[in-house]
Amino acid sequence: MSRTNASPEIIDQLFQVSFALHAILGTIAAAHELSLIQVRMFGILRDRQPLMQELAAFLGLEKSSLSGLVDRAEARGLVERVPHDQDARAMTIRMTAAGKKLSRVVEQEVYAKADALLAHVTKPDQHRLGEILALVLR
Amino acid sequence: MSRTNASPEIIDQLFQVSFALHAILGTIAAAHELSLIQVRMFGILRDRQPLMQELAAFLGLEKSSLSGLVDRAEARGLVERVPHDQDARAMTIRMTAAGKKLSRVVEQEVYAKADALLAHVTKPDQHRLGEILALVLR
DNA sequence: TATTGTTATACTCTATAACTATA
DNA sequence: TATAGTTATAGAGTATAACAATA
Numbered sequence: 001m002s003r004t005n006a007s008p009e010i011i012d013q014l015f016q017v018s019f020a021l022h023a024i025l026g027t028i029a030a031a032h033e034l035s036l037i038q039v040r041m042f043g044i045l046r047d048r049q050p051l052m053q054e055l056a057a058f059l060g061l062e063k064s065s066l067s068g069l070v071d072r073a074e075a076r077g078l079v080e081r082v083p084h085d086q087d088a089r090a091m092t093i094r095m096t097a098a099g100k101k102l103s104r105v106v107e108q109e110v111y112a113k114a115d116a117l118l119a120h121v122t123k124p125d126q127h128r129l130g131e132i133l134a135l136v137l138r
Numbered sequence: 139m140s141r142t143n144a145s146p147e148i149i150d151q152l153f154q155v156s157f158a159l160h161a162i163l164g165t166i167a168a169a170h171e172l173s174l175i176q177v178r179m180f181g182i183l184r185d186r187q188p189l190m191q192e193l194a195a196f197l198g199l200e201k202s203s204l205s206g207l208v209d210r211a212e213a214r215g216l217v218e219r220v221p222h223d224q225d226a227r228a229m230t231i232r233m234t235a236a237g238k239k240l241s242r243v244v245e246q247e248v249y250a251k252a253d254a255l256l257a258h259v260t261k262p263d264q265h266r267l268g269e270i271l272a273l274v275l276r
Numbered sequence: 277t278a279t280t281g282t283t284a285t286a287c288t289c290t291a292t293a294a295c296t297a298t299a
Numbered sequence: 300t301a302t303a304g305t306t307a308t309a310g311a312g313t314a315t316a317a318c319a320a321t322a
Contacts, residue, residue, distance in 0.1 A: 006256040010264055011249055013271040015163075018156040020275075025153075035288070052304060065290050067305055072288075089298045089303040111149055118144040120273045126148055129270045133151040135259045137158075173311070190281060203313050205282055210311075227280040227321045 017117075024113045032106055037061075038073060042103040045079065045095045052091050078102060155255075162251045170244055175199075176211060180241040183217065183233045190229050216240060 022036075029039045037059065044050070044058045056066040070093060073079045078099035084090035095103065118126060160174070167177045175197065182188070182196045194204040208231060211217045216237035222228035233241065256264060 006253050006259075006264055007268070008249060010256065010268045010271070011252045013268060013275060014155065014252065014255075015159055016275055017152065017271055018159040021153055021156040022160060037289070053302090061289090062291060063304065064292080064306080068289070071305095084303095087299075087303075089296095091304070111146060114149045114152065115144050117152075117274055118148065120276065121144075121270060125270050125273065126144055128266055130145070130148045130151060132259060132263050132267045132270075133148070133155055135263065136255055137151060137154055138258065175312070191279090199312090200314060201281065202283080202315080206312070209282095222280095225280075225322075227319095229281070 020117065021114060024117075025110055028106055028109045028113065031109075032102060034102075034106065037069065039103075039106060041069065041073070042078075042095065042099065042106070045093060045099070046103065049082070049092045049094045051084065052093065055093055073099070158255065159252060162255075163248055166244055166247045166251065169247075170240060172240075172244065175207065177241075177244060179207065179211070180216075180233065180237065180244070183231060183237070184241065187220070187230045187232045189222070190231065193231055211237070 025039065026036055029036055040059060041055070044055065050058065052066055052070070053063055055070075056063045059066065059069075061069070070079060070081065074081065077096055079093055079095055081091045082094050084092055121129065163177065164174055167174055172180075178197060179193070182193065188196065190204055190208070191201055193208075194201045197204065197207075199207070208217060208219065212219065215234055218232055218234055219229045220232050222230055259267065
């Protein structure tokens with residue numbers, strides 16, 4: 001078995017930043033009466049029109065869980081179920097214009113807030129951070 | 139209003155790392171039949187014995203939400219309500235020995251998994267990462 | 277009267293299992 | 300028979316509002 005590689009302090013810092021980012025996401029989502037899972041769903045639907053089961057797989061949810069999620073978003077007019085061409089059993093999920101608009105607003109607000117987190121980091125340090133994070137993300 | 143400071147790429151990377159860490163936390167918590175909020179609660183209780191309302195404030199929850207959370211943890215023997223000395227209305231919350239033990243196990247597993255994320259980052263880069271994250275965290 | 281915590285109620289999110297319709 | 304999706308049911312987590320006990 002391998003010995004510990006990183007110091008606990010670095011890992012703590014990473015978790016702190018992680019919680020800060022999730023807090024930003026959660027707060028902005030809540031301000032628009034959205035949950036984190038709904039924001040994640042919108043992120044996936046931004047450039048895809050998946051089947052229910054595909055969307056469930058992307059989100060790591062059971063198909064039955066997704067039914068309710070899509071129900072609620074559809075009731076708010078943010079997404080819509082579109083029957084599949086070849087398979088009458090299947091439904092593809094698509095963002096509506098209203099959904100896209102709301103999604104863009106949320107995204108902009110999130111980026112602005114996250115950006116503020118980097119206000120005290122110089123450009124060269126941001127560059128180094130990017131390089132190191134790329135290593136973390138493989 | 140201030141112009142954008144950081145590149146969207148860096149922010150995306152930070153969110154990706156953030157999601158990876160939350161996934162680690164969620165997976166390990168679930169393996170022990172715990173939720174993220176319960177793990178967070180344990181983290182707070184590790185070195186405190188707060189009142190219900192203090193614990194609710196730490197977690198950003200309403201007191202009524204905390205009642206159920208503590209109920210479920212207490213039913214599993216992980217925490218216990220201890221009457222306050224001076225104020226008969228108040229309850230302090232304390233981890234049991236079983237709760238502490240489980241909490242330590244979860245913590246060790248989480249650190250081990252998070253550590254693996256830094257396997258491809260050299261020691262000097264880890265040091266730089268720590269310095270930059272300290273700036274992000276103010 | 278104000279505060280501490282619980283209870284009642286409602287809604288979202290999640291899973292498992294049973295079901296319907298189609299392939 | 301197998302697959303795509305929904306529905307029924309149950310439980311966790313959350314909030315608001317009403318409540319009980321104590322300060």
